[in-house]
Amino acid sequence: METKSKKTYWxxxxxxxxxxxxxxxFWTVKSASSLPVQEVNDYMMKYQQADIHxxxxxxxxxxxxxxxxxxxxxxxxxxxxxxxxxxxxxxxxIKLSQGKNTFTYxxxxxxxxxxxxxxxxxxxxxxxxxxxxxxxxxxxxxxGVYRTSVDIQKEGRYTxxxxxxxxxxxxxxxxxxxxxxx
Numbered sequence: 001m002e003t004k005s006k007k008t009y010w011x012x013x014x015x016x017x018x019x020x021x022x023x024x025x026f027w028t029v030k031s032a033s034s035l036p037v038q039e040v041n042d043y044m045m046k047y048q049q050a051d052i053h054x055x056x057x058x059x060x061x062x063x064x065x066x067x068x069x070x071x072x073x074x075x076x077x078x079x080x081x082x083x084x085x086x087x088x089x090x091x092x093x094i095k096l097s098q099g100k101n102t103f104t105y106x107x108x109x110x111x112x113x114x115x116x117x118x119x120x121x122x123x124x125x126x127x128x129x130x131x132x133x134x135x136x137x138x139x140x141x142x143x144g145v146y147r148t149s150v151d152i153q154k155e156g157r158y159t160x161x162x163x164x165x166x167x168x169x170x171x172x173x174x175x176x177x178x179x180x181x182x
Contacts (some may be wrong), residue, residue: 038129043173044121044163057171064172068115070164073104073145078179094160096152096180105139105146107164107172116141119165122148127157155182 040047043057050057072094080090103122107115118141124134132154139146152158158178165171 038131040128041123041125041130041133041161042175044123044135044161060169060171061173063170064164064166067110067170068164068166068172069108069110070162070172070174071106071108072160072162072174072176073106075103078181091177094176094178096158096178098153098155098180098182100149100151102147102149103160105162105174106144107146114144115164115166118146120146121163121165122150123161123163124150124152125159125161127159152180155180 043050076095077092078095080092082090105120105122107118107120109115120139120141122136122139126132134150136148136150139148156179158180160174160176160178162174163171
C-alpha cells in the first residue's frame with residue numbers, strides 16, 4: 001500500500017490573511033483615534049446647530065445688514081501675498097501681537113448713528129480647533145465703542161468673531177481672519 005502524504009497550505013493562508021486583516025484593522029483604529037475631530041464654530045455655535053438653523057441665521061443676518069453695519073477699529077493688517085498656483089486671492093489678515101490684544105468694534109446704523117444698546121458677544125477661536133477658544137458674552141458699550149481685551153500666547157491662525165443682537169429677528173455677525181507671528 002502506498003501512502004501519499006499530500007500537504008495543503010490553504011488553511012495556513014487563511015489564518016495568515018485573518019491575522020493581516022486584524023493587524024491592519026487595529027492600526028487603522030489606532031491612527032484614526034490619535035487625530036481627533038475638531039468642530040467648527042461658525043456663527044458662534046456648534047456646527048450641527050448652525051446647520052439645522054442656517055436659514056433662520058441667514059434671514060436674521062440679512063435683516064441686520066439692511067439696517068446696521070459692524071466695523072473693527074484700530075487694527076493693523078498683514079499684507080498677504082497671493083499664491084501663484086491658485087486663482088483665489090488671499091485676504092489681508094489682522095496682525096496680532098503676543099500678549100494682550102485689544103479689539104474695538106462699532107455698531108452703526110446705515111445712516112451713521114452709533115448703536116449703544118446692542119447685545120454684543122466676542123469669540124476668539126482657531127480654525128479647526130475649539131481648545132483655545134475665548135468667549136466673552138456681554139461686552140459693554142463705553143466711549144462710543146464696544147471694546148474687549150484678550151491675552152494671546154500661541155503663534156498661528158485665529159478667527160475673530162463678533163455678534164451683535166438687536167432683537168430676536170435681527171442678528172449681525174462679523175468674522176475676520178487674524179494671525180500671530182512670533
